[in-house]
Amino acid sequence: MTALQLIATCPMGLEAIVAREVRDLGYTDVQVENGKIRFKGDELAICRANLWLRTADRILIEMGRFExxxxxxLFEGTKALPWADWIPSDAEFPVEGRSHKSQLSSVPACQGIVKKAVVESLKQHYQTSWFEETGPRYVIEVALLNNLATLTIDTTGPSLHKRGYRKLVAEAPIKETMAAAMVLLSRWTPGRPLVDPFCGSGTIPIEAAMIGWNIAPGLRRKFSADHWDRIGADRWDEARDEAYDLVRDDQPLDISGYDIDPETIDIALAAAKSAGLAKEIRLSVAPVAKLNLENAGKYGCIITNPPYGERLGDDKEAEKVIRQLGRAMLWGSTWSVFAISPDKQFEHFFGRNADKKRKLFNGRIECNLYQYLGPLPPRS
Structure with missing residues (x-):
């Protein structure tokens, strides 16, 4: 198999987590850059990365880089790349683009040049003057940064955060990739209780359960590269069979989610059922003021995305629930808390300073992951 230069894109702040995930898949030639992880792999790696990476947005094949x-x-550099190695004669191949700090600043013009260059390259290879573009989809991207052009093909299609289990969403949902990142950044392991007192659509509890059972997040969906001849159905079958074999559905889980809105809990229950985890996650209507950690076990984790004014438009209510969360923790001395919020006064409302803070972006909103680290469970 051919060694390919692959790129896993991700939100700013999650690069180290994505890099760890890539290494956990067995790919060691890893380079970390802003918003992306570069690594080497073969065609099977495309399948495995799409199926397994919980915190990445998409997997790209780097076709080439040049000034x-x-x-x-731009035209000559693009034309010289081996497009026919991937793109068949009947393929649909739209071009997307972006430019930052580069002399070629007109993105539409760059897209047009790249499209023309790819067409010319394919014309020479297939000895034809016209492409119907009715076959499989290969989205090409030209990204210009400091006059360096990077040409890629997207293997993913809809972003990796679209796992397929969330048909409906509650107000102000958190992306599945960010929810998974919060769980991976916490000290939670499947043997510990996990509570999300502001669970909304249930994304954090569902992602935690998928991690606890080692369920590949992309196992229930399809990708653009599912239909590509060069990869083939056999490789996808191999990667999916491997993922099914690695599921640990005999692992007991203690995961709960609460929300004050009954309709939101209905949405969360539907998502958990769609994910095949309805029996493993307890979801119910309850305000955070009623949170009782004394009866919830020891050495648990609260992992949550509490409401905040910028997100829901009610500063006073957001302040109130953070204060209530802080009071609930007075009865959970062995518990840890991981809460994402853009509120600079979060620690003041919560009642104490965080042990650690990590900058993350929830969508376009700059946030901190406030980490209050309780004791770890005693070793058995």
Missing amino acids: ATTFED
Whole structure:
């Protein structure tokens, strides 16, 4: 199999987590850059990365990188790349683009140049003058940064956060990739209780259960590269069979989610059922003021995305629930808390300073992951 240069894109702040996930898959030639992880792999790696990476957005094949300060540079550099190695004669191949701090600043113009160059390259290979573009989809991207052009093909399609279990969403949902990142950044393991007192659509409890049972997050969906001849159905079958074999559904889980809105809990229950985890997660209507950690076990984790004014438009209510969460923790001396919020006064409302803070972006909103670290369970 051919060694390919692959890129896993991700939100700013999650690069180290994605890099760890890539290494856990067995790929060691890993480079960390802003918003992306570069690694080497074969065609099977495309399948495995799409199926397994919980915190990445998409998996790209890097076709080439070169300096481009003129449209001629961009055209000739693009045309010289081996597009026919991937793109068949009947393929649909739209071009997307972005440019930052580069002389070629017109994105539509760059997209047009790249499209023309790819067409010319494929014309020479397939000895044809026209492409119907009715077959499998290969989305090409030209990204210009400091006059360096990077040409990629997207293997994923809809972003990796779209696992397939969430058909409906509650107000202000957190993305599945961010929820998974919060769980991976916490000290939670499947043997410990986990509570989300502001569970909304149930995303954090569901992602935690998938991690606890080692369920590949992409196992219930399809990808653009599912239909690509070069990868083939056999490799996808191999990767999916491996993922099914690695599921640990005999692992007991103690995961609960609460929300004050009955309709929101109905949405969360539907998502848990769609994910095949309805019997493993307790979801019910309850305000955070009623949270009782004394009866919830020891050495548990609260992992949550509490409401905040910028998100829901009610600063006073957001302050109130953070204070209530802080009071609930007075009865949970062995518990740890991991809460994401953009509120600079979160620690003041909560009642104490966080042991650690980590900058993350919930969508476009700059937040901190406030980490209050309780004791770890005693070793058995």
